[in-house]
Amino acid sequence: MKELWLEKEPSAVYGGKINQLINLCQLGFSVPKGLILPADQVMAWLRAALPEYSKEGLKELIHLGKEEIAERLQQYPLESAWLQELASFCQENQAYIVRSSAILEDGQAMSFAGQYDSIGDCWTLSEIEQGIRSCLLSLFNPEALAYWQRQGLPEQDFAMAVLIQEQIEPDFSGVCFSLDVATNQDQTMLLEYVKGSADSLVSGQVNPEQLTLPWYNPTWSQFEKVEMPRAVLQKLHEQVLQIVAYFGQPMDIEWCAVQEQVYLLQARPITTVPTKIDSGxxxxxxxxxxxxxxxxxxxxxxxxxxxxxxxxxxxxxxxxxxxxxxxxxxxxxxxxxxxxxxxxxxxxxxxxxxxxxxxxxxxxxxxxxxxxxxxxxxxxxxxxxxxxxxxxxxxxxxxxxxxxxxxxxxxxxxxxxxxxxxxxxxxxxxxxxxxxxxxxxxxxxxxxxxxxxxxxxxxxxxxxxxxxxxxxxxxxLTVDEFFQLIAKLGNVSHTKPLARMLEAADLILADEKLTDDWLKLSVEKLQELAAQYPERADFIKIQDFQKDFGYHSARELDLRVASYEEDAHQVLTAVQQLVADSAYYQAARASLSLVSESELDLAHxxxxxxxxxxxxxxxxxxxxxxxxxxxxxxxxxxxxxxxxxxxxxxxxxxxxxxxxxxxxxxxxxxxxxxxxxxxxxxxxxxxxxxxxxxxxxxYQNFEPAGDLTNKEMSLEKVAHDSQALLTGMPASSGQVTGRVRVLLDLADIETIEPGEILVTRYTDTGWSYVFGILGGLVTEYGGVLCHASIVARECGIPALVCAKNATQLLETGMLVTLDGRRGEIRIHEEE
Incomplete structure (x- = not known):
């Protein structure tokens, strides 16, 4: 067991809720003191109390029924080490609340909000013990199990940690949404509060007071008639801004206040962010x-x-x-x-x-x-x-x-x-x-x-x-024939950097001493060597590249990112790969070979x-x-x-x-x-x-929906062959079977092996030089005319765009077949 306010780092065995509270502690915010029962200990206790779970897994527990599970949990003694820690932690005349913290609770994709039980007003050790049993029993609530099955979640993530936390008796309490979920104003926070405990607010027994606060330069005089102290309002405003900047996405924050002291009780991502706006x-x-x-x-x-x-x-x-x-x-x-x-x-x-x-x-x-x-x-x-x-x-x-x-x-x-x-x-x-x-x-x-x-x-x-x-x-023509007609345009600007990198690799490979340096030294050491010997032939090639193509960068429409002229690290990395890996070199060379347009059979x-x-x-x-x-x-x-x-x-x-x-x-x-x-x-x-x-x-870590509209949208449901893992929009024809490489950042581009199928959210023009070694390309965004599609057709590799959630559904190392004509990806089961 760990004391929450002394814990330095989040842990996978603490669950989403506790980890978010640890983050709040790290930011210096006031969080009620608590004691953690890690999920690995909790689940070991559950398996001992429920032998069927160890033998048959979750399905057997569903058949067992909640009443039988409740009886088993009630009869099985809690771990003696837990009881000793609780006796040392708990104070007289202090109420405690027992809270769930499931492994997937309060995550970015799902919150499990309201699925599990918190047990409050625990004044004695026996009441806390009973609260722990009741909290764990809620793991098997029918609605929670149904939510789990609907989401298709893996059984290994079916786990819960428990938090025993001091219960605050507040003057005011409520929730704050970092954006106004009612009007979708993205630089305005929505505050809901009640006097006293938030139990009546959460249960819907009372209508809360509502306030909207602009993120920047609020006019505090307009809140003079608000019953809540101005100091509390100002602290909440300041803390919410710090929290949303730390997490980088819209947040839902539970809080309470005693006099002018603000306590944070929970912080979780808003999993359903509105897309409806005022007009258009x-x-x-x-x-x-x-x-x-x-x-x-x-x-x-x-x-x-x-x-x-x-x-x-x-x-x-x-x-x-x-x-x-x-x-x-x-x-x-x-x-x-x-x-x-x-x-x-x-x-x-x-x-x-x-x-x-x-x-x-x-x-x-x-x-x-x-x-x-x-x-x-x-x-x-x-x-x-x-x-x-x-x-x-x-x-x-x-x-x-x-x-x-x-x-x-x-x-x-x-x-x-x-x-x-x-x-x-x-x-x-x-x-x-x-x-x-x-x-x-x-x-x-x-x-x-x-x-x-x-x-x-x-x-x-x-x-x-x-x-x-x-x-x-x-x-x-068929769609496949149409793509053949607009592929291989020839001498496209974005393929020229790769050709120049190959020239540098050829020069290096022709010289044994240069080759030895490029094979043995790190990129950082090569940079130091280039600074010492700028007149060396290989480094002159790099300088020429920077002069002619240095305007490129890893993210070319982000002005904050250094160009290749300023930082040659990415260029040196790419050239080093060409020198060190013959398969990489051959794949890159082949992608630039002059291939004439496909001759279509139009005799009919x-x-x-x-x-x-x-x-x-x-x-x-x-x-x-x-x-x-x-x-x-x-x-x-x-x-x-x-x-x-x-x-x-x-x-x-x-x-x-x-x-x-x-x-x-x-x-x-x-x-x-x-x-x-x-x-x-x-x-x-x-x-x-x-x-x-x-x-x-x-909003750094937020992936917003691609559309804003003044009406509710019901997006098209795409039907496809049941054997396809996912579908998308064909952007370059062809079919390839290969290993998946999921990448979210160009910094990891050197991990790609020749012939792999790159799966990413979207590409950048700065990625173009690596297209030549790919077996195929899958992106979550883009269209037929986007840069990725055009370069994929130029390199002659099959490509799929608008493949929703591809980076989540596919994993590095998977063996799949990408069909660029049908717009499908099929996963192969391996022994």
Whole structure:
């Protein structure tokens, strides 16, 4: 047994509730003193009291019945060591509460809220003993067992620890939700409280008082008439903000107060976070895979993306005649620290495009579906014919003009990047403040909008054109044949870093001394050696790589992450793998081999149809190729933004305007511009940075639903073959059998073995160099047009996107077959 307030670290045998309380103790909060009965000891006692459990497992206990179990538990003596600890721990005239802490209780995915019993008002040792038996008996409550079976949970997790805790007699008690679950305001907490104990609140016997408190800068004077002491309210506000930042996700916190002392009784994740909002339909689709919603988006990046998206999308909709009536609404919003784009407005426009099929559109971008069948399809009618023709003609004109200008635009943006990159490098600690600020404003307020707007327009054109052309192609081709037509584009930007890494590996392998160093030394030692001997041939190759591809990083739309130019660790790791592992090298080399487009058998079609297919497919391939080129340009300019922002941050830190140079990433570009123009103070910048850093931390570990809507959503249930472990959306055809490698972070990328099937939530463009050694790819997010899908097709590996919960259902080492045509993964049972 352990005393809760002395325990230093959580443990797997303590269960969710106790571990969360230990975390609260570590944060310095007041938690009532308690004594822990670990789950391993508790379950050993249960097996001794219930021999059937040891022999037959959980099924036998279900047949035994709760009354029989209760009688057995009542008759079997508690462990003598427990009784001795209890006698030493408990004080006279102090009430205690016996609380459950099941292994899976109060977890991220499920809470088991209300499933198990807590036994309060235990004043004597005999009452505590009886409370322990009653608490353990609740493990076998019919509703708890039914919940367990519904969730399909493994029997080895059927375990409970017990907490004997001092019972507080409070003046006030209640619960606090870190976000307002009633209105889905993600920076507002909802507080419910009653006078005295919370028992009446939990049981629903009384209606609690409710308060909503903004996270930042609440106006305390508005709570003057609140019966609860102001000091308690302020402490709760402060503690909830600390708790949500620590756990990084929405939290449900139980508390009580005696005079002005606040005690925390429980903290657990909110397992069902609302998706309903005030108006519209919004999504993060296509923002996760290599995108800006893959993690919390700090203020600087948010303000950049919002501005460029609003300008680019509104101008594009206007150019092709799909703009909404009246004033253009906001086309992006921030929620759960992630950008969501206005799906409602875009779909309203897409419905006017000839051949639009809602399901195809959603598949291409990875949008969740709240309908069955094809969804909305645009059908030609006399009334719509004129509008259809108008939109089609404008779209073709916009596409033609864009593609005509693309080569010159690409060259212009590359030259501008090279010039600005050099200009930023030449800045130093002695550079005048005005020079740094002017260059920052030039990059963020001018050239960025041009480069990112160009990329966005290319992406929009692709979406509209694919909607029109895919419908035509699928009249004559299967989906598998369609993917073959748009695969192997050739000379795609995101495959070039791997080719350069292979060049470095070839140089090293041709020299015995160099090879010996790369095989024996750690990456850290290689970095030290490179600093000592920068003129060595292998390190010159690495320097050349950093010069040409250093704008890439592990997370390319997170400005806080160092680029390969700043930190070569990831590059050295990849090259070392190519040198050390011949299978890895051969797989990477094979992925870059020039393979011509698959020759489809179209002999059954007329010559006219074959020519039409050839023309449409070539147009699509051209569009997809240009999309990747301008995506590469976008990545370059985000590198510029990071570099000049770091220079500005260092300058501001040196002058005392900011506390830390990294704070620059948590301040909107509009706020920084206002500061430069004398319209904001340094204190205001620091406050914005602190608040936004907290906001990002508060949702760091949260995986929000991909949609926000003003109505309740009922997502499509996907039926599939019972033999399939899970299904997803086909993104690259082919079939492969191999071992699973589940990865959630690029930092672990070196663990991948050649031929393995990578399973991850989403990828980033910084992962591209490793695609060549994969046997297949499975992501939980993304669409047919996402970066992962395009690079998978380029490398010729089968891929599946939108495979829900793939990282939870699949485990590293599993042998599976990935069918990229059927969109299925089947697990193989091994002896």
């Amino acid at each position: 339909r919004w999504t993060t689709a296509n923002f996760r895979d290599g995108g800006v919603a893959a993690q919390p988006c700090p203020n600087l990046m948010w303000s950049l993306y919002r501005h460029s998206w609003q300008e680019a999308l509104s101008s594009f909709l206007l150019a092709i005649g799909l703009e909404p009536e009246g004033v253009m609404p906001p086309l992006m919003r921030l929620h759960y620290a992630r950008p969501f784009w206005n799906l409602g407005v875009v779909k309203q426009g897409m419905e006017q495009i000839p051949g639009y099929i809602e399901r195809d559109f959603d598949d291409e971008l990875g949008v969740n579906k709240d309908y069955q069948g094809q969804g909305f399809t645009s059908k030609l009618s006399p009334a719509l014919l004129l509008n259809f023709l108008r939109v089609a003609l404008k779209t073709q004109k916009v596409t033609k003009n864009f593609l005509h200008q693309a080569p010159d635009k690409l060259q212009e943006l590359r030259q501008q990047f090279t010039h600005l990159n050099q200009e930023i490098r030449e800045l130093n600690d002695q550079s005048p403040l005005q020079q740094v600020e002017n260059l920052w404003q030039l990059v963020l307020n001018q050239v960025y909008l041009d480069s990112e707007g160009t990329y966005f327009w290319q992406a929009y054109i692709n979406t509209v054109q694919l909607s029109m052309k895919k419908t035509s192609l699928l009249k004559w 079609l007329s010559r006219a149809k074959q020519k039409k297919i050839e023309k449409i497919s070539q147009d699509l391939r051209n569009l997809l190729w240009w999309r990747e080129e301008f995506k590469d340009i976008s990545t370059r300019y985000y590198h510029l933004i990071r570099q000049i922002s770091l220079k500005l941050g260092r300058t501001y830190e040196k002058r005392g305007f900011l506390k830390n140079e990294q704070d620059i990433f948590y301040i909107k570009k509009e706020s920084l511009t206002a500061f430069m123009e004398g319209q904001k103070t340094a204190d205001q910048l620091q406050e914005e940075a602190a608040d936004n850093q907290h906001y990002c931390q508060a």
